[in-house]
Amino acid sequence: MELKDKIEKHLLEVQKPSRYIGGEVGSVIKDKSKIDVRFAFCFPDTYDIGMSHLGMKILYSLTNERENYWCERCFAPSEDFEAIMRENDIPLYALESLDPIRDFDFIGFTLQYELSYANILNMLDLAGLPVFAADRGDELTNIVIAGGPCVCNPEPLADFFDIFVLGEGEEVNLELIDLYWEMKQQGATKTEFLRKACHIEGVYVPRFYSFVYKDDGTIDHLVVIDGAPEVIRKRIIKDFDSVYYPENFVVPFTEIVHDRVSVEVLRGCIRGCRFCQAGFIYRPFREKHTDTICRETKALCENTGYDEVSLASLSTSDHSEIDPMLTKLIDYTAAERINLSLPSLRVDNFSESLLEKIKKVRKSGLTFAAEGGTQRLRDVINKNVSEEEIMNTCSIAFRGGYSAVKLYFMMGLPTETDEDIVGIADLANRIIDLFYSIEDRPKGRGVQISISCATFVPKPFTPFQFEPQDTREMIEHKQKLLLDSVKTKKIKVSYHDPNVSQLEVILAKGDRRLCKAIYTAWKKGCKFDSWEEYFNFGKWIEAFKECGIDTSFYANRRFEYDEILPWDHLDYLVSKEFFIRENKTAHTAVTTPNCRLRCSGCGVNKKVGRDCFC
Amino acid sequence: MLRVRATFKKTGRAKYISHLDLNRCMLRTFRRSGLPIWYTEGFNPHPYYAFALALSLGFESECEILDFNITDDNMPLEEIRDRLNAVMPEGMGIVSVALQEQKITAITKAEYSFSLVTDNAVKLMDDVNKLISGTEILIEKKTKKGIKTVDIKPDMEIITCEKTEDSVDIVMRLPAGTQTNYNPMLFAEALKNSGAEPFEAEKFVRRAILCDDDTIFK
Numbered sequence: 001m002e003l004k005d006k007i008e009k010h011l012l013e014v015q016k017p018s019r020y021i022g023g024e025v026g027s028v029i030k031d032k033s034k035i036d037v038r039f040a041f042c043f044p045d046t047y048d049i050g051m052s053h054l055g056m057k058i059l060y061s062l063t064n065e066r067e068n069y070w071c072e073r074c075f076a077p078s079e080d081f082e083a084i085m086r087e088n089d090i091p092l093y094a095l096e097s098l099d100p101i102r103d104f105d106f107i108g109f110t111l112q113y114e115l116s117y118a119n120i121l122n123m124l125d126l127a128g129l130p131v132f133a134a135d136r137g138d139e140l141t142n143i144v145i146a147g148g149p150c151v152c153n154p155e156p157l158a159d160f161f162d163i164f165v166l167g168e169g170e171e172v173n174l175e176l177i178d179l180y181w182e183m184k185q186q187g188a189t190k191t192e193f194l195r196k197a198c199h200i201e202g203v204y205v206p207r208f209y210s211f212v213y214k215d216d217g218t219i220d221h222l223v224v225i226d227g228a229p230e231v232i233r234k235r236i237i238k239d240f241d242s243v244y245y246p247e248n249f250v251v252p253f254t255e256i257v258h259d260r261v262s263v264e265v266l267r268g269c270i271r272g273c274r275f276c277q278a279g280f281i282y283r284p285f286r287e288k289h290t291d292t293i294c295r296e297t298k299a300l301c302e303n304t305g306y307d308e309v310s311l312a313s314l315s316t317s318d319h320s321e322i323d324p325m326l327t328k329l330i331d332y333t334a335a336e337r338i339n340l341s342l343p344s345l346r347v348d349n350f351s352e353s354l355l356e357k358i359k360k361v362r363k364s365g366l367t368f369a370a371e372g373g374t375q376r377l378r379d380v381i382n383k384n385v386s387e388e389e390i391m392n393t394c395s396i397a398f399r400g401g402y403s404a405v406k407l408y409f410m411m412g413l414p415t416e417t418d419e420d421i422v423g424i425a426d427l428a429n430r431i432i433d434l435f436y437s438i439e440d441r442p443k444g445r446g447v448q449i450s451i452s453c454a455t456f457v458p459k460p461f462t463p464f465q466f467e468p469q470d471t472r473e474m475i476e477h478k479q480k481l482l483l484d485s486v487k488t489k490k491i492k493v494s495y496h497d498p499n500v501s502q503l504e505v506i507l508a509k510g511d512r513r514l515c516k517a518i519y520t521a522w523k524k525g526c527k528f529d530s531w532e533e534y535f536n537f538g539k540w541i542e543a544f545k546e547c548g549i550d551t552s553f554y555a556n557r558r559f560e561y562d563e564i565l566p567w568d569h570l571d572y573l574v575s576k577e578f579f580i581r582e583n584k585t586a587h588t589a590v591t592t593p594n595c596r597l598r599c600s601g602c603g604v605n606k607k608v609g610r611d612c613f614c
Numbered sequence: 615m616l617r618v619r620a621t622f623k624k625t626g627r628a629k630y631i632s633h634l635d636l637n638r639c640m641l642r643t644f645r646r647s648g649l650p651i652w653y654t655e656g657f658n659p660h661p662y663y664a665f666a667l668a669l670s671l672g673f674e675s676e677c678e679i680l681d682f683n684i685t686d687d688n689m690p691l692e693e694i695r696d697r698l699n700a701v702m703p704e705g706m707g708i709v710s711v712a713l714q715e716q717k718i719t720a721i722t723k724a725e726y727s728f729s730l731v732t733d734n735a736v737k738l739m740d741d742v743n744k745l746i747s748g749t750e751i752l753i754e755k756k757t758k759k760g761i762k763t764v765d766i767k768p769d770m771e772i773i774t775c776e777k778t779e780d781s782v783d784i785v786m787r788l789p790a791g792t793q794t795n796y797n798p799m800l801f802a803e804a805l806k807n808s809g810a811e812p813f814e815a816e817k818f819v820r821r822a823i824l825c826d827d828d829t830i831f832k
Contacts, residue, residue: 011630012672018635023627023704025642251642253635253703305642305701337659 004098006090014081018253019047022095026250026304028064028071029096036068037181040094040101042109044119045530047075051250052258054312055110055148059169061246069177072096072104073250076119076528077126085126092127102127105180106143109161111150114507115500115530117157120146121522124160131519133162133207138189143180147173151204152234152281153460153567156507158206159515162194165202166570167234168267170244172202198228202235204570211512211566217553219511219564233571236608240267240286245296248303260308260341261300265293265325269314270595272602274382274586275371275410277459278314281572283604284612285318285595290325297329301338308339316342318596330357366397369408372416373423379589380415381464382582387427394431398438404448405431411478412456412470412501414586421478424451425485432490449491453482455501459508460567461574463582466559469505471552472498499537503529506544506554511566514554517547575603615652616684618694619714619832623676624669628705633668639703640680646701649694652683666718666831667790667823670797673726675820676709679831681718715832716825724790725773725822726798730782730805732813739777741810742784746772753800766796766804782813790823 001009011017041060043050050056056073063071072094077085084090091100101107107127109120121131124144130136133144146154147165154164165172176197183193198205208228214220224230237243249261268285269278288296297309309329319325326342333340342358368390372378378385394405409424428449435447455475458467470478475498486493507514521543528534544551559565561580568576578601585592592600595612599605605612624631631639644651644661653659666679684694695711702708732738745751751767766788773785788796802815823831 016632017630017671018632021627021630025646025701025703253631253639255635255638301645302648303646305645307641307645337653 003090003093003100006088007093007098010081010084010088010090013084015078016048016254019075020077020081020095022073022098024250024252026248027073027096028060030064030070032070032097032099034068035070037070037106037177037184038104039063039069039071039106039108039177040074040104041071042074042101042107042120042123043076044109044111044116044123045076045528046078047252048254048256050075051252051256053110053112054262054264055169057246057249057262058244059173060250061248062170062244063173063177065244066174066177068181070096072101074101074123076123079528082122082126092123100127102129102142105141105184106145106177109144109146110148111146111154111157112148113530114150114504115535117507117518118522118526118529120157121160121519122527131522132159134159136162138191140180140184140188140190140193143190143193145176149277149281150508152277152570152572153508153510154204154206155512155566156510156514156518158512159519161206162190163197164204164206165235166204166232166572167202168237169235170237172200172235175200176203195226195228198226201233204232206512209569213513217550218560219566221564222569231569231571233607234281234573236284236573237267237286238608241288241292247296247299249300249306251304251306258310259306260310260339261297261304261306262310262312263293263297263300264288264312265316266313266319270318271315271384272382272582272592272594272600273371274380274463274582275413275456275459277462280461280574280602282314283572283574283602284608287319287321290321290328293325294328294332298332301336307337308341309333310341310343318594327357366394366402366404367406367408368393370427371408371410372413373409373420373425373427376589377413377416377420377423379591380586381410381413382586382591384591384594387430390427391430391434394434395438398435398441398447401442403435403442403445404450406450406452407431409451409453410456411453411482411495412475414456414464414467415589416470416478418478418481421481422485424453424482425487425491428486428491429488432488447490451482451486451491451493452495453479453493454496455498457501457504457508460565461572461579463579463586465509465565465579466561466583468556468558469502471556472502475501497532497535500529500535502551502555503537503540506551509554509559509566513547514549517543517549520546571607573602573604573607578602616687616689616691617714618682618684618691618711620680620682620695620698620711621676621709622678622680623674623707623709624678624705625674625676626705628703629672629674631703632671633665636665636669639706643698643701643703644682647697649697650685650689652685664718666721667724667795669820670799670818673818673820677820677822677830679823681714712832719792720825721791721823721831722789722793722826723771723787723824724820725785725787725824727783727785727817727819727821728798728802728815729817730784730802730813730815731780732782732811733780734811735777735780735782738782738811738813739775741808742775742782742805745805745808745810746775751801751804753796753804755796755800764796766800769794769796770801785821787824 060071074094093100124131143162145163147169151164194205197203208226210223212220266287268282270285371383458464521540524539651661654662663682691711695708698708750765755762755764769789771787776783
């Protein structure tokens, strides 16, 4: 029986079958016989989540622009379909050809969040491949690679992959495939290919590196073999305005998480919030021109038929042409009856006329990522939001008819005291007072403040990479304190599970010794850890214990400034000296201005060889 | 304004698109086509279009009906067809486009074909005949008010029932439309419950959407 028939035989037994059969508008079908290199782009979560990922859309289209390469999509099946696949010997397959991915030249994963790591092992296993790279043999096919933000510390996954691609993939991916095709024709082995590939900037081949540890468990030194580079530098696109951007997306049948056109307006961030990994690993700040953004928006809307567009960036308001850009975009979307969604937009410095226009298109609620409860703590984390700004915007919003405000906070931030936790409740109370002090507030409705509290997870390549995470007991104390400080039903408080955050920090700051533990956890049945109904912390703890891993070594220990970090050999352009300087400044509760106001010397401009703003 | 009735097909991989998803899919198809489709004029204007009948997930059909309005009176019907076909997903396509003649309420039944695949077609054929020639065929139908037991025998019309080497192939008509809808899978269910030879029901196809006098709905 052909694989397609096998799949179809059982497809009506599962939830949302259209996720498993392809055929969507915009998906790229090619003639197999004319293809030289096949690439399976795998997202280690379900279709509904993976299909929302912008990076996949970009690299999918980019690779398929080349006639002789074929990039296809592959996602983790939900539990019901996985059971059917395993029962009926259906190997993991790609959605365009419905061919098993184990026959592909490249199997590429995107590492978007730590909690998807176990899914990667599960997908390799479903594909019928050994999960450890060392067990996959030295034949050239296939090469298992990964990219995405979590690659900035890939060590916990080092044993499973042949290659990690650091930074932006638009150029390096094709360079890598080109080299592969060239060497495939010469009959090269995997080792021969990897030896050459590791000299492409941005390409990290973990098997050429090994760590020697001290007695206390920290890293003594790194051993580099086979002439691989001592330091691997991430790739960036220098001319961002003219970088490839797809004119079409695959349009899913079933509803996905972000079911709309997404247009990237800028990359990098000028803000420098000290907890934010994205704010540092995507530097330098680069933006697209208004005309480029409008052209890409129009092409995508016309080709996909979506009636909703969202602007993708870390902080859209920081675009230097924000006013004319939004004016022009809104003129187009309004005429075409397209909804424009503007997530996390600061509205404080807009012109009156633009504000009027935004009001018309903006339907979402009012959300603030205040992150810290007191100004002191917000200064520590360099979150440059002042209470005055929050109050001003709330005041405008209440007058405009809003009566619900959502506030995001983190708990367990460096230097945090009980006072900062009580400060969260105080801030919410002052917003309630503000609401009732406004004469023309919305009538007939009370004000509703939702507080959402995440547990702080220190991440590599941030000034807080050295910081320990609060222990479970500390977090529970703070959660209780916050609940006790809230004395009105107008405030609703919700939390994240601190166990989830603990697993995140272990995987984020871990080293190569964790590979075994991830493997063990997966063997115990861990997968879909970002899904509440699947997350099983007990099994993870068992796995760490069995592998002799002390979780507090990674989660609750301060990493010293002069310690060799598991990611020190990876160069994300921002210097370690800068992170140390910023860490020290944080502990004195002093802020660092944003990059546009003053260069803080993170080192990116020197390495890129030009000013960030010219 | 042109009141258009399109006949479209939903075959191959497209049979896995649920009715809810089909709605969204059509909306995007219209937008891609750039056709001047008429929007409702209420508080929240949206393009107006309506399916005559919902097609069950997994069913194929080449006779599905989609109604919509085109604001350009002079647009040739062939152009509407071609522009939609140029942007349709794989497995879907407009078979023909005409102006609406009858009211949706004129639909009273539909014709379906399906296969009952089995190891023992002779025995299954007997079981099918037994069920058909009985006094009643009771099925459990989920309604808004809960599960209801219904006798589909009076409303069911067998067109053909043939035995092949490994299956029994059936064509039948069942009530469809704004009043009553019976799904042919219910017949397969009833057959299973009657203790018939084990089988797998597959290849469900809706072959025609019909009026009371057995003519094709237009």
